[in-house]
Each structure stands twice: as structure tokens, then as C-alpha cells.
Amino acid sequence: xxxxxxxxxxxxxxxxxxxxxxxxxxxxxxxxxxxxxxxxxxxxxxxxxxxxxxxxxxxxxxxxxxxxxxxxxxxxxxxxxxxxxxxxxxxxxxxxxxxxxxxxxxxxxxxxxxxxxxxxxxxxxxxxxxxxxxxxxxxxxxxxxxxxxxxxxxxxxxxxxxxxxxxxxxxxxxxxxxxxxxxxxxxxxxxxxxxxxxxxxxxxxxxxxxxxxxxxxxxxxxxxxxxxxxxxxxxxxxxxxxxxxxxxxxxxxxxxxxxxxxxxxxxxxxxxxxxxxxxxxxxxxxxxxxxxxxxxxxxxxxxxxxxxxxxxxxxxxxxxxxxxxxxxxxxxxxxxxxxxxxxxxxxxxxxxxxxxxxxxxxxxxxxxxxxxxxxxxxxxxxxxxxxxxxxxxxxxxx
Ligand code: ATP
Ligand code: MG
Numbered sequence: 001x002x003x004x005x006x007x008x009x010x011x012x013x014x015x016x017x018x019x020x021x022x023x024x025x026x027x028x029x030x031x032x033x034x035x036x037x038x039x040x041x042x043x044x045x046x047x048x049x050x051x052x053x054x055x056x057x058x059x060x061x062x063x064x065x066x067x068x069x070x071x072x073x074x075x076x077x078x079x080x081x082x083x084x085x086x087x088x089x090x091x092x093x094x095x096x097x098x099x100x101x102x103x104x105x106x107x108x109x110x111x112x113x114x115x116x117x118x119x120x121x122x123x124x125x126x127x128x129x130x131x132x133x134x135x136x137x138x139x140x141x142x143x144x145x146x147x148x149x150x151x152x153x154x155x156x157x158x159x160x161x162x163x164x165x166x167x168x169x170x171x172x173x174x175x176x177x178x179x180x181x182x183x184x185x186x187x188x189x190x191x192x193x194x195x196x197x198x199x200x201x202x203x204x205x206x207x208x209x210x211x212x213x214x215x216x217x218x219x220x221x222x223x224x225x226x227x228x229x230x231x232x233x234x235x236x237x238x239x240x241x242x243x244x245x246x247x248x249x250x251x252x253x254x255x256x257x258x259x260x261x262x263x264x265x266x267x268x269x270x271x272x273x274x275x276x277x278x279x280x281x282x283x284x285x286x287x288x289x290x291x292x293x294x295x296x297x298x299x300x301x302x303x304x305x306x307x308x309x310x311x312x313x314x315x316x317x318x319x320x321x322x323x324x325x326x327x328x329x330x331x332x333x334x335x336x337x338x339x340x341x342x343x344x345x346x347x348x349x350x351x352x353x354x355x356x357x358x359x360x361x362x363x364x365x366x367x368x369x370x371x372x373x374x375x376x377x378x379x380x381x382x383x384x385x386x387x388x389x390x391x392x393x394x395x396x397x398x
Contacts, residue, residue, distance in 0.1 A: 001118050004142045008133070010043050015135075018084045019052035022092060023135050025066055031058040032117065034132035036093075040140060041128050044150050045182065054092045055120055055132065063092050098123035098159075105203050107167065118143060125164070125171045126178065127156045153184045161193035169200035173212055173238075176228045180221035194232045201237035206313035213238060213312050214267055220260055223252040238312055241278035241304060246362035248273055254358065269351060271314060272322040273358070279304045279326055293330070301326055321348065328352035329359075335373055344381050353378075 019035060026033040033056040039049035056063065060078040064070050069083040077096060081089040097115030117132065124130040127146040134141060144158055155178055157164050157171070165172050172194045179186050201209075216225050229235040230244065242248070251273040258265050282300035290296040301323045308314065314322075331343055332352060343349060353374050360367035 001121070001143045004147065005134075005137075005139045006142065006147060007138060008044070008140050009138050010133075014043060014048075016049075016052040016090070018082075018088070019054065019090050020135060022054055022067070022082050022090045026054070026056050026058055026063065026092070027136065029058070029062075029066055031056050031062075033058070034117075034134055034141065036120075036132050037124070037129050040131040040133045041146075041150065041182075043133075044131070044140070044147075047182075052090060054090060055095060055117070056092060057095050057116065058092075059114065060092075060094055063094070095120035096123055105166075105200075107169075107203055117141070122158055124158055125168075125174060127158060128178070128182075128184075130158060149184075153182070154187060155179060155182075155184050155190060156187045157190055157193075161187075161189045162197065165193050165197050166200060169197070169204055170208065170212060172198065172201060172232070173216060173229070173234060176232065176234065177216055177219075177225060179228065180224045181219060191232075194234070198233040199237060201234055202311070206309055206311060209238060209312040210314060217252065217255065217270055218259065218265055218267070220256050222256050223249060226252055239274055239308070240311060241307055242274045243277065245277065247276065247359060250358050250362045266351075268318055268321040268325070269354065271308075271318065272325045272355060275304050275308060275322070276326070276359075278307075294327075297327055297330075298323075321351070324348040325352050325355050329356060332356050332374060333367065333370055335370060340377060341381075344378065 015035075016039075019039075023033050023035065033054060035052055036055040037053045039052045042049040058066075060072055060080050063080040063082075064072050067080070067082045070080050071083070073079050073081055078094075080092040082092060083089045095115050095117055097113045097119035099113045099115075099119075121130045121132075121143045127144045127149045129146070130142075130144050131146040131150075132141040133139070140147065145156070149156055155175060157175075175186055175190050175194065178184060216222070216229070219225070226235070226244070226248070229238065235242070251270055255265050255270060279300050282303050283296055286300050287293075287296045290299065305314070305319050305322070309319075325348065328343075328346070328348060329352065331339070333356075336343075346352075353371075356367060356374065357371045360371040
């Protein structure tokens with residue numbers, strides 16, 4: 001393979017201090033070591049990296065021994081997490097080869113064969129994600145033309161797109177996410193391979209897709225991502241019960257705007273919005289034979305959620321909150337004067353109110369007066385109480 005190395009002096013302030021410590025310790029122990037992947041890509045683009053990953057020729061056990069506060073993780077392939085606090089760790093991966101053992105469906109079942117840097121390059125997904133930064137030499141090492149793609153703002157896959165998407169269909173949604181996040185163009189090869197093979201996404205475990213979905217929609221371009229997923233036929237393999245409407249659009253734009261303003265967001269809200277229409281339709285059917293409003297609501301919610309977690313799993317705490325938001329809609333719609341105070345005190349009030357407000361601004365304009373009522377009453381209540389009813393609505397639950 002042809003290698004290009006280009007001198008790039010990143011401002012030291014932009015590099016994570018802990019990642020630099022890890023690099024230096026591994027290098028001093030006599031190994032080859034680089035910053036790799038998303039962090040190099042983002043630094044080259046002037047974006048702030050989300051995390052700093054490290055690649056080395058040292059075996060995981062060796063790396064583990066070099067750092068007192070580290071642990072070996074992973075079943076399919078072993079990685080080392082070097083801990084710096086309860087929440088912060090730096091991930092160190094040993095160079096691995098792209099040799100893979102696949103199941104009949106083409107999905108990778110084992111890929112833990114160690115290799116050298118060239119092997120490690122070709123197992124990565126896109127050219128722009130396969131750049132290595134040698135901290136000591138201050139050089140970017142490029143085997144696949146990633147630097148060129150960074151300058152032309154293009155996303156090309158490493159190897160044959162059909163094969164690489166078969167091996168790991170999650171790469172299709174990663175492609176869509178990077179296209180929006182970086183404002184890059186997908187190669188036509190990638191585009192046609194996704195159109196052709198979008199249904200492979202249904203082979204991925206719902207648990208893995210939960211993490212991916214959070215990344216898809218908790219960013220500045222979530223509506224654009226939603227539209228791309230729909231265009232490529234990927235959305236129905238994540239949310240088959242979800243069909244675009246103005247409520248969904250507003251909720252996605254709202255989430256993006258909160259993120260741009262550094263306000264916290266929760267996945268509860270978006271998932272509740274995505275599934276609301278399906279819940280309503282189920283409720284209308286069940287209500288015909290179930291007299292109790294509460295039981296009909298509960299059953300409809302349960303069924304819609306059970307359908308959803310076949311595709312993308314949602315943790316229990318999250319589905320419980322989704323149901324709370326849905327259940328509170330009717331209470332807010334009724335505006336029962338005697339129950340106002342109690343409703344305002346409900347810890348889920350704030351999110352249920354945000355939900356109602358967005359409904360009134362999109363699919364349910366007839367609720368505008370109701371939404372106004374709850375907007376005003378919060379102010380009155382705040383004045384009489386000195387503060388608004390406390391809520392934990394927008395805190396991100398980890
Ligand atoms: P971001 O952190 O912005 O989501 P990233 O590129 O850092 O983007 P990570 O999921 O952190 O994404 O992965 C780190 C690196 O690991 C990637 O840059 C890529 O080289 C490699 N990688 C991740 N997922 C895959 C995959 N499914 N197939 C091949 N390589 C992958
Ligand atoms: Mg990353």
C-alpha cells in the first residue's frame with residue numbers, strides 16, 4: 001500500500017491531555033502508537049473531537065499492564081480502557097487485521113486477528129476515518145487517500161461497498177450520519193450500495209441500534225439525518241411505525257436547536273414523538289372494545305413499544321417515561337381546575353407540557369388555547385410559589 005505522511009501541527013490545546021499521556025507511555029515502552037479515527041478527522045476539519053481513540057501494535061494485555069487504572073473490555077475484540085475518572089477513559093485498540101469470520105448473512109462474527117497498521121487501516125469504514133496521527137513526529141499517516149477526501153469533502157468507503165456493508169450494516173447509518181455532521185458528500189458507490197442493501201440493517205441487534213439512534217438524532221442536523229434515512233430506505237428498519245409529519249420535524253429541529261445552545265436533551269422526548277401517531281392509532285382501535293380510558297391507553301402504549309423494541313431496544317426507564325408523557329396528554333388537555341396544582345407538581349409535567357406545546361404548533365392546532373393555558377399558569381404558579389415545579393425533564397439520563 002502506498003503511504004502518504006503529511007506534517008500537521010495541531011494546536012496542543014486541542015489535543016486531549018490524557019490521550020497524550022497514554023500515547024507517551026505506550027511509546028516509551030517501545031511500541032508504535034497513534035491517535036486514530038474520528039479525532040484526527042475532526043481536528044483536520046477544525047471540529048472539536050468527541051473522543052480520542054488510540055491505535056497501537058502493543059497487545060491489549062501489554063497495554064493493560066502499562067496502566068494501573070485500566071481495564072480490558074470487549075468480547076468480540078479486546079480493547080483497553082485507560083481510566084482517568086469515573087466517567088472519562090481513553091480507548092486503546094491493538095492493530096487488527098480486516099480478516100473476518102462471517103455468518104451466512106455476511107455479518108461479522110469474529111474479527112480479533114491482530115495485525116500491523118496496514119491491516120488496521122483496511123478494517124476501518126471510510127477513508128476519512130482511517131487517518132493516523134503520530135504525535136511525536138507531528139505527522140498524519142494516510143494509506144487510503146483520507147487527506148484528499150477531507151479536502152474535497154467526500155466520503156468514500158474502504159474496499160467494496162456492498163461487501164463492507166454486508167459485513168457490518170451499521171456502516172450504512174454511519175455514512176448517513178457523517179454526511180450530515182461533516183457536510184460531506186457520499187460517493188455514488190456508497191449511495192447505490194445503501195439503496196440496494198438497506199434491509200440488511202434488520203440483522204443488527206436492537207441493543208446496538210439504540211446507541212446508534214442516539215448518535216443519529218442528538219446532533220445539530222437531526223432532521224436532515226432523518227430525511228436521509230428515509231430517502232435511503234433505512235428509517236423503516238429502525239422505526240417501522242414512524243411516518244414523517246410536522247410534529248416529528250418540529251421535535252427534531254427543536255432537539256438540534258437545544259444542542260446548538262448547549263442545552264441538555266433526552267432521548268425520551270424524541271422517541272415519544274416518533275411513536276405518538278402509532279400509539280394514537282392503536283388506542284383508537286382498542287378503545288372500541290375497552291371502556292376504561294386508562295387501560296386502553298396502557299395497552300396501546302405497551303403494544304407500540306413492544307413493536308418498537310424488536311427493531312431498536314429502549315431501556316425500561318425510557319419506555320416508562322414515554323408512557324408517562326403520553327398518559328399526561330389527556331390530563332393536560334382536560335385542564336381540570338381542581339387538579340391544576342397537582343399536575344404542575346408532577347415531575348413529568350415539564351416534558352409533557354413541551355410535548356403538548358409542540359403538538360399544538362404542528363399536528364394539533366386546536367390545542368393552541370390549551371397550551372396557552374399551561375404556559376400562563378406556570379408563570380402564575382411560579383409567582384405564587386417563588387419557583388416553578390421542579391422537573392428533571394431535560395436531564396440526559398446515562
Ligand atoms: P464520532 O466519534 O464522531 O461518532 P468516529 O469516527 O470517531 O466518529 P467511533 O464510533 O468513535 O466513530 O469510531 C472510531 C473509529 O473506529 C472510526 O473512525 C473508524 O475508523 C472505526 N470504526 C467505528 N465503527 C466502525 C465500523 N462499524 N466499521 C469499521 N470501522 C469502524
Ligand atoms: Mg469517536
